[in-house]
Amino acid sequence: MSFDQSNAPFMERLVFNNRLAVVIIFSLVSLFLGYQALQVRPDTSFAKMIPLEHPYIVNMLEHQNDLANLGNSIRIAVAIEDGDIFSTEYMETLKQINDEVFFLPGVDRSNLRSLWTPNVRWTEVTEYGFDGGPVTNHPSYTNEEDLEELRANVLKSGEIGRLVANNFKSSIIEVPLQEFYPNPDNQSELLRLDYKQFSHLLEEKIRDRFQSENPNIKIHIVGFAKKVGDLIDGLIGVVGFFGIAFVITFVLLYMFTWCIRSTVSVLVTTVIAVIWQLGLINLVGFGLDPYSMLVPFLIFAIGISHGVQKINGIALQSGGADNALVAARLTFRQLFLPGMIAILADAVGFITLLVIKIDVIHELAIGASIGVAVIVFTNLIMLPVTISYLGISKKAVERSKRDAVREHPFWRFLSNVAHPNVAPWMVIVALVAGTTCFVYQKNNIKVGDLDAGAPELRPDSRYNKDNDFIIQNYTTSSDILVVMVATPPEKCSAYETMEAIDQLQWKMQNLEGVQSAVSLVTVAKQVIMGSNEGNLKWQGLSRNQDVLNNAISRAPSGMFNAACSLAPVMVFLDDHKADTLKRATAAVEEFAAEYNTDDMEFKLAAGNAGIEAATNEIISSSELLILVLVYIWVGVMCMITFRSLPATICIVLPLILTSVLGNALMAFLGIGMKVATLPVIALGVGIGVDYGIYIYSRLESFLRQGMPLQEAYYETLRSTGKAVLFTGLCLAIGVATWIFSAIKFQADMGLMLTFMFLVNMIGAMLLLPALARFLINPEKVRKSSGSKLSH
Template sequence: MADIMKQEDKKTLLDRLSWFLTRYRLIVLALILVITAAFFFGALKIKGEVIFTDMLPYDHPYLKLHETFSKIFGSGGSGVVIAVKTNNGDIFNEATLAKVKKITQEIELWDEVYRALTVSIASHSVKVVTAKSKGEISVAPLMFPDVPKNPEEMEVLKKNIFSNPAYNGTLVSKDGTGTIILTEFKENISYERAFQLLQKLKKDYADNQTSIHITGYPMLMGWIYSLKPQMYKIFGISVIGIAVILFLVFRNFLGIISPLVNAGILTIWGLGFIGFTGINFNPMLYVLAFLVGSRMIGNSVQITYRYFEELNISGNDRSRACYETMRTMFIPNFAAVATDAAGFLVLLLAKIVLMQHLAIIMTFWMMSIILTGFMVPVICTLIPLHVAGAVWDKERSRTGLVAGIMSKITNFSISPHGRYVVGAIIVVIAVVCTWQTSKLKIGDPTPGSPIFYDSHTYNRDQAMIDKTFDASSENLMLFYEGQKDSAYNPTVLNTFEGFERHIRKTLPDIYKSSTSIMDIMKMTNVTYHDGDKLWCQLPRNLTMSTGLMNMVKQNTPRGTFERFMDATGERAQTTLFFSDHTSENLLRIRDAAYDFFKTRPMKIDKGEFKLAGGRIGLEIALNEEMKRAHVIIDLTVLGAIFLLCMLSFRSVTAGLMLTLPLFLANSVAAAYMAWKGIGLSINTLPVAAIGVGVGVDFAIYLYSRCREEFPLQKGDWVATITQSICTCGKAVVYTGTTIILPILSWYIFSDMKFQSEVGFFLAMIMGTNVMLTLSLHPLMIYIIKPKFISRNLAVEEAVRETKEQQ
C-alpha cells in the first residue's frame, strides 16, 4: 500500500483519503457493518400509516378553519358513502330495509366513527315532521326503531321520503332502487382498520339481491393499503430483474454481488433511519423508495465498471484498483448523489408535513449512496472471484455492438451535418413539450380517483353513486361563527340558504344537493301551517326564527341538531355535495363561493361566515399549495444542481452545461404528465422533483471522464469524446438499463394506475437523459470546448515542464 502513494505525482487530500480508506478498508467496512446492524433494528420500527392531516398544507387558512370546526362538526375529509343497491326492484321491501337497518346499527357501534355523523333512513337522527291534533307538531324518526311491517306502513315511508326534497334523490335514489348510509371516520383511525370494517360490510351484506358500493377517502386509502403485498412482489421481481441485467452487463458474479450487497446495506440504512425518526412511510411513496434503490444500483454499476477497468490496468492488483477507483470516482459520485439528494431536500419548501418528512428521510437515504464509492471497490477486493481482465481493456472498449451504436450516435451528433439535425430535433421537442406542458393540471384532472384505473372497484363504485344519488363524499362546508345565539338570526340562516341557491344555479352540472338545519326548520314550518307548501321557507324576523329553532331543538336529538349547529348557537354550518373534485371543478366551486360574497358581507354585526371546509375545501387548499410550491421547488432544485455542478467542476460553464439540458428533460416529463392526464398532486410532485435531480447523473460521469481522457488523447476533442462515450458512456447505458427496466416492472405489474404511470414516467426521464448524454452533451462539449475539461492538459504540461527543468 505504501508503494501506491510513492507512485503518485500529486498527494492531494483526495489521494490521501483514498489511500487511507484502501489501507484500512477492513476496519472502515467493519464500522459500517456495525452501524448497519443498528439501523437494522430501526428498520423493524417502521410505521406505514397515512396520517390524514400530514397530507394537508398546515399553514393554509382552510386548514386552520378545519382544525377549529372539525372538533365541532367533524372534518368532512374522512367521510364515507355506503350505497345499498338492489339488483331487481326497489328497496321498499322488508328484507332490504332490514339490511339497511342492520348496516346502520353496525356502523353506529364502531368506535372508529362519529356516531352522530352516521346518517341513513334507518337512523334515529333522520326525522319526519307531522302535525297532530290541537296544533301539536311531531318530529319523529323516519324509520326507527322498526322497518315497515305491512304495505300500509311501507306506503307511508315512501310518501315521507319522496315528498321530502332532503331525502328524495339524496338518501334514497329517485327511482327507489338504492339508498345510502353516510358516516365519518375519526381522524386518528388507521385506514387499514377502516378498510377492514368496510370490506366486512360488503362481505356480510352483499348477495344476489343486493350490491354494496363504498367510496370516500378512508376507502380509497384502504384500497391502496390492500395492494402492499403486490408491491412487495414487484420489489422481488425487480430485484431478480436487476440481478439478471447485472449478469448480462458484467458477465461475472462479482459484478452481480458487489452492487446488490452495497444496495442491501444502504437500504437497511434508509429503512433504519425512517424507523428511528418515527416518520410514517406512506405506501404511495414506495415507488420512490425503489427509485432510491435503483440509484444505488446505478451508481454501483458505474463504480464497478471503473473498478474492472482499473483492475485490468493494474495487472490484477486489487488494492491498486480499489485505490484508483475511489480516487477517480469520488467527485463524480459525490456530485451525482448530491444532485439527487437536492431533488428531495427542496421538498422542505412545501408547507405539508408529509412532504417535509419525505425530504428528511429521502435526503438522508440518498446521501448514504456516497458510501458506494468506498464500499463497492472494497467489496470487490474482498470477494475472491476471478474477473477476466482482458474484457475491460480500454483499447477494446470501442468494440462490440453497444459501443458501435453509441459511437454512431455520438459521431453523428458532433458531425457538421448531424449537429444541425440534433439541434433541430431538440428545438422541435422543446416547442412541442412546452406547448403540451401548458395543459398540465394542478390536482386531479379526472373524476374518480386517478390513483386507480377506471375499471377498479373504487372508481366503478364512485361512478355508480354519482349517477344514482344526489349525495357524495365530495362536500363543501360553509361555516358561521359569532356571538351566543347569533346563529339563530334570520340573516345567518337566509345567507346559508342563499349560498346554497347561488351554487345550485351557478354550477348545475356538478352540484348535487345540500344539507343543513334549515331543512328541518322548513319541514317544521310547513307542518305547523297545516302542510301549506307556501310556508316551506325560513322565518324573516328574529322572534319567529328563534321560536322555530327552539321547537326544532326540543324535538330533535342532540346529536342530530349538533351536526349543523352547536348547543350555544355560536357556530353553524351548511354542507353542499358535488359530483367530483377535478382540478377545474374545484376552481369553479371556489370562484362561485366567493362570487356569492361579493354582494354580501362575510362579516355581519354579531359574527362572520368562513370558507371553506369539507373535503372540497381541503382539496382546494392542497391544490393552491401545490401551485405555489411546485414552481419554487422546480426553480430551487435547478439552482441547487447548478451550484453543486459548478462547485464540483469549479466552473460556471460546467454548471450551465449540466443544468440547462435539464429544462428540456423536465419539459418532456411535464408534457408526458399533461398528455396522460396526470395532475400535479402531493403524490406526483415529489416524483417530478426527484426526476429533475436524477437526470443530471449521467452527464456528470461523462464530463468527469472527459477531463481524465483529454490529456491522454493529447487534446484531441473528438478522440476525447469518443473514448469517454465508449467507456463511461457505455457504463451510462448499462446504468440506465439497470434502472429503467426494473422501474418499468411497476408499469407492467402494478394494478395501481398511479404507480404504473409513475414507473413509466421515471423510466422515460431516465431514457431521455441517457439519450441526451449520448447526443446533446457530446455536441455541447465539442462546440464549446470548455476549459474545465481542457484544464487538466495544461496542468500536466506545466508539471512536465517543471520536471524537465529540474
C-alpha cells in the first residue's frame, strides 16, 4: 500500500514528521518527572479529610480553642492482664507511658488527661464543705495505704466508665493532637504532624516497648491519627499489588499480541504514564494519601486499555501497509480522535469529584485528571511512534491477517444481539434489570458507615480489635457528638441557658442510639446536691444565679470556656453508623429550631461523630449531582464526536444501567455511600465510556460503507471485539487485586470498580448494538457520510 500524507491531519504530520524530536523530548521529560516522582511522600492531615465548608465544621473550627480533647485526638487504653489498676506494677507503668506520650511530637500537652495528670480530679462533700484534689497525689504508689487512697480517689472522680474501665483492669490516656506544633529546635517554626511517623512512634515507643518490658501489660490505641497511620501502612502494600497486576497484564498482553516488542512497548509507555503522573502531583505540591494512593493503579489500567487499542489497530493495518511507520500513522489517524474523546471522558469522571467539598477528594480528582492527561502523550502519541521504529513481529502480523479474513463463530454469534428478533429482548432484559435494581438500591443503600469501629479497615484488624476492647470495657464510647451552646460572655451559666441545656440532655438521653449526655448542667446538679447534704431532692437546677455560679466554679476544664460564652454538650453514641448519626443530628436541629434565641444558640457539631455527620451530608448532597454532571459531560463529548443524538443515547444508556446495577450491588453487600466509595461511581462511568466510544466509532465506519446493522456489528467485533474484551480484562485486573488488600475500603473500591468495568464492557457489547437497532438508521448514516465527503 502506497502512503500519501497530503491528506494527513495536522496532528499526525506534527508527530510523525518529527519522530526523533518527539522521542528526545519524551525522554527528557521522563527523566525530569521520574526524579520528581521519587520525591513523592505519603501526606495526609486531619483538615484534608473533613468537609471544611460544611456548617458543622465551620462551627467546630470557630470554637476549636474552647473544645479541648474533642477534635483530633487519640485514646490509649493501658490494660493489665493479671490484677487491677490499683497496684504498684500498673501505676508505675502507666506513669512511664504517660511521660513518654507527653513528649511525643504533636501532642497538646496542656490538655493531656490520664490518672497521672493534675487535671483529673476527685471531689466529695464533707461535713466541712467540698473537698477535692488530683486523683494521683503521690509521686509513686509503693504501699497498700497509698493504693487504697488511690482507689478512693478514683471512685470519687466520676471517671469510671470514661477514663477508668468499669472492671478496674485498664485506664485511658486521652491525647489531644495539634495539626501544627512548634519545632523543638526552633520555636518560631511550626511543623506539621506526620501521621505515619506518629503512628510508628506509638507502636515503637508505647505498644512494643511496654508490652515487651511487661507481658502483663496490654495496650490498645484508637483515634483518627492511629487509623490514618494504619491506613498508610496498609496502602504501602499496594506496591505488591501493582507488581502482581503488572505480571498478569504482561502475560495477557503477550497472549493478545504474540509480539514481545508490542507487549514491552505498551507496558513501558504505560509505566512511564504512571511515573509522569506521580512526578506532576509532586510538582503541584501534592503527596499520596490513603485515597490518592489508588490513582496510579487506575492510570496503569487506563493506559493499558488505550495501548491495547493502538496495538490492535497497528496489527490490523500492518497486513496491508508497506512498513511499520505507515501502519502506525494510519492507526494514529484512525484512533487518535476516539482515544482523545475517551480520555476526556475519563478525565471528566475525575473532575466532577471536585463538587465534593473535601480536600482529600479534590486532590484525588486533580491527581487522576493529570494522570489521564499524560496518557495522551504516552499511549496515544509515544506508543505509535515507538512501534513505528520497532515494528510488530511477523508472527503477530500474519496472525492479524488470518483473523481479518477468516470467519469468527463467536463474533458471528454475538452479532445476533443486533438482529431484529433478538434486540428487543436485550432491551427488555436491561430495562427489567435496571428497574429492579433501581428500586432495590433506592430502598436499601445508605449514606455513611454501616459498621462500628473503623470501616476503612478489616473487622479483624488490630485497630478494630482495640476499638472493640474500649467499647466492651468503658461506658462512654469513642463516638462523641458535641453540641456547642453559644451565649454572650458570662451567660453560659444563666438559668435560662442551663435549663435549655438540661432539656436537650433529657431529649438526647432518651433517643435511640445514645448512651449518655454530659454537660455543665451535669456538674452543676451534682454540686448543688452535694451542697445540700447529698439529698437527691436537691439534684436539680436552682433559679438563684449565685448558686449556679458557685456550682459551675467546680466544673472541670472543657465544660465551658474562660469567657463563659460556650458550653459544650457531649453526647456519647452507641456507634457512628449512618442511621445513628442522622437520628442524633436531626433531634438536635429540631431542638435548636425551638430553643434558639438571640442570646443562646445550639450549634452542631464537633467531635468525631459531628465530623462524620457533616461528611455524610456532603456525600448525600453530592451523589446525584456528580452522576448528572458525568452523564451530561459524557453526552456532550459523544455529541461533539459523532454529531448524533441516537449515537449518544446508545453509548450513554449502558453506562446509566451499570451505575444502577453498581449501586444495587453496594446495597446488597452492605457497602455504604461514603468518601471512599462515592468516587467509584464517577470513575466507573468516566472510564467505562471508552468501550462504547471505540465500538461505536468502528460500527459507524462500517455503516458508512453501506453494510446492514448486524453485518456492520459483526465486522466491528471482528476488528475490535478482541481488543474491547482485553481492555475490559485489563481494567478489571488492574483493580481486582485490591480486593485482597488489608484495607477494607480499598477492597470495596476494587470490588466495585471491577464490577463496573466488566459490566460496562458487557453493556457496550450487548446493549449498545441492541439499542442501535431501534435508534440508528444505517441508510441515514451512509448518506450523512456521503454528504460530508462531497462537501
